[in-house]
Amino acid sequence: MIKRTLVKHALKAKEPSDAIRIEGWVRTRRDAKAFSFVEINDGTSLTNLQVIIDNTVPGYEEHIPQATTGAAIRVLGKLTRSQGKSEGWEVLAESFEIVGHADASYPLQKKGHSAEFLREIAHLRPRSNLFGCVFRVRSRLAQAVHHFFQQRDFVYIHTPIITASDCEGAGELFRVTTIDPSKPPIKEGLIDYSRDFFEKPSYLTVSGQLAAEVFACSMSNVYTFGPTFRAENSNTSRHASEFWMIEPEMAFCDLNEDMDVAEEFVKSLIADILENCPEEMAFFYKFVDKGLTDRLKWVLDRPFERVSYEEAIDILLKSGQTFDYPVEYGLNMQSEHERYLTEKHFKCPVTVYNYPKTIKPFYMRANDDGKTVAAMDVLVPGIGEIVGGSQREERLDVLEQHFEHHQLSKEDYWWYLDLRRFGTVPHSGFGMGFERMLMFVTGVSNIRDVIPFARTPGNAEF
RNA sequence: UCCAGAGUAGCUCAAUGGUAGAGCAAUCGGCUGUUAACCGAUCGGUUGUUGGUUCGAGUCCAACCUCUGGAGCCA
Known part of the structure; x- marks a missing residue:
């Protein structure tokens, strides 16, 4: 044939x-x-x-x-x-x-179906126009991620999916165990994890960052791109229990360069999809989101505005807007605040940097002012935070103080502290939720519709 | 987890407390270089579940289940 x-x-x-x-x-x-x-x-x-x-x-x-x-x-x-x-x-x-053959009970018709209905037949929905487009773009976007970093001499690191370290502050963990729940080994009234498979409590990873830091502190520029897991009981259109995350980590890199890379990265992904998936993008524009093309071009054409957290709070306080949640220095910015900054005030993507240390995790680098850390979030219209990153604390003594403040065990992170003992170096990185980016690029508003088989609380069908 | 909304035919939706309907799909027939074709007919229902109010409940009440939107947590 x-x-x-x-x-x-x-x-x-x-x-x-x-x-x-x-x-x-x-x-x-x-x-x-x-x-x-x-x-x-x-x-x-x-x-x-x-x-x-x-x-x-x-x-x-x-x-x-x-x-x-x-x-x-x-x-x-x-x-x-x-x-x-x-x-x-x-x-x-x-x-x-x-x-x-396909008999008359075949559920897909030539007419359009709602995304909700198609979600119930996740095994057949890739045969629909919408999901064919979504998953072709997903594939291309993954390619664009690799292209961006490979072109810049980043090394792709496969960080472990099973881990014993909790990247603090990143949410609830899924436990990995071979213990029989009906007859667990007990020692002094507690489950004896020394008799578990890894001889200690272990989990599905919530972030590859700490492992990526190890490789950045030896191979200069690296990135991870793989699945991550959060056991949070989050029932929203933007959260999944299993999702893919992109985490570059760069040695000899400060927060400003980190923000530069994040901005280039976001723009590069958008440009790649606009160029390589015109048919799919036309479909999304026509049937999913009329504002899509304009919003993407907007992000592509403009430099991202950069403001410190303190300036951002000031803008919000002087905005004259009434918000549901209080605006106050030292509090986390809420979705409504982020949206105001990017959609109403600046009308372009915004990078907010230098957050109060009290609301950020232990690994972020302390600024000289004594109250902020070198953290940054990239906010885009329609979706809010799309990138979160920081310069990491490279000074051993300062990092050890952070461990004490956050009540973390230095013994558990001995290898992480070793990086600061031997040839420590300023380094920075960020994380991007792959599905969040895919939602931004396609205009699809529910994360369940950009993952082949979404895992969310109470749902692991298929 | 919290707040709001929704659940009726395979799908999308109607139905004042009083006989459950339409469009599409499917099936049959007709017509046509058609193209989310068109025309006619047929088929299609335990109204999410359980209880309650009522002469009578798809409709009102309660609980539960599921889904959606928003919020929190976050990516």
Whole structure:
């Protein structure tokens, strides 16, 4: 048999072909008196390929009724210019075969479905236009992440998924254990984790940052990109229990350079998708979010505004706005505050830096003012915080003080402290939620719709 | 976890406390180089669950379940 041609390639053909083999799933069929139109989609493009099957094709009478929406089909024929109103390519079938049937209970129709309904059939939703687009863009966005860092000589580090260290402040952990919950080993009234698989309590990672610091302090510029897990009981459209995070870590790098990289990174991802996924972006613009293109171009074209936390609080206090949550130096900024800054006040992405040390984790570098740390958050319109990062505390004595303030055990982090004992160096990094970025780029408003099989509290179906 | 809203046919939604309906899908037929085709017919329901009020409940009340939006936590 001749080699298979993917639909996306057939649609972009430069010249006709006498022999082509197309395989995919039937989206819809329209029967005429002497022939049928069958729209085939194989997931490689949003646009379907139209196939014309004449009633003189062998097996037409018997098999064409089985070419129902959802059925898998193979067609051999000729690729020709469309004779219909729309320009482009179509296939004149010389033979066809129903590879896999789909009966009338196939839940996807040629009409549009709500995202909520499609979520319930997560195993079939990639066959829909919306989710085909989402997951093609997801793939491309992952590629763009690697491209950005590889181009800049960053080394990709696979940090562990199972870990015994809690990256403090990053949320609740999932425990990893082989202990039989019905008969756990007990010592002095407590579960004896020294008899567990790793001989100590262990968890699914909430961040690869600490491990990335190890590699930054030896390989200069590194990044991690992998799954992370949070056992928070968060029921929102922006949180999942399992999500992917991108965490670059750079040696000999201060907070300003960190902010520069974060800004370039966000812009680079947007530019990549606009350039490489035009068909998908047009779909999102048309059916998901009318403001999408403008918002992305807005972010792409403007330098990000930079303000200190103190200035940001000042702006909020002087805004004359009434907020549901109090604005006060020393308190965390709420979603409504972040949104005001980026959407109303500056009307562009904003990087807020130098947060009070009391609201930030132990590893962030203390500033000379004695009250703030070198932390930064990038805020974008519509979504809020998309990047969070900091310069890390590289001074051993200061870091040890932080451990005491945060009541953390220095013994547990001996290796992390060792980095400050041997050739310590100023270094910085940040984290970006991959799905958050994907939501920003596609306009899709629920994180469950940008993950193939979303894990959220109470839901691990599929 | 908190606040608000919703749950009716496969899907999207109607239905004043009084006979549960439409469009789409599906099935059958017709028509057509059609293209989210069109025309006609047919099929399709334990109104989320359990209890309560009432002569009578999809509708009112209570509890629970599920989903959605927002908030908190955060990425």
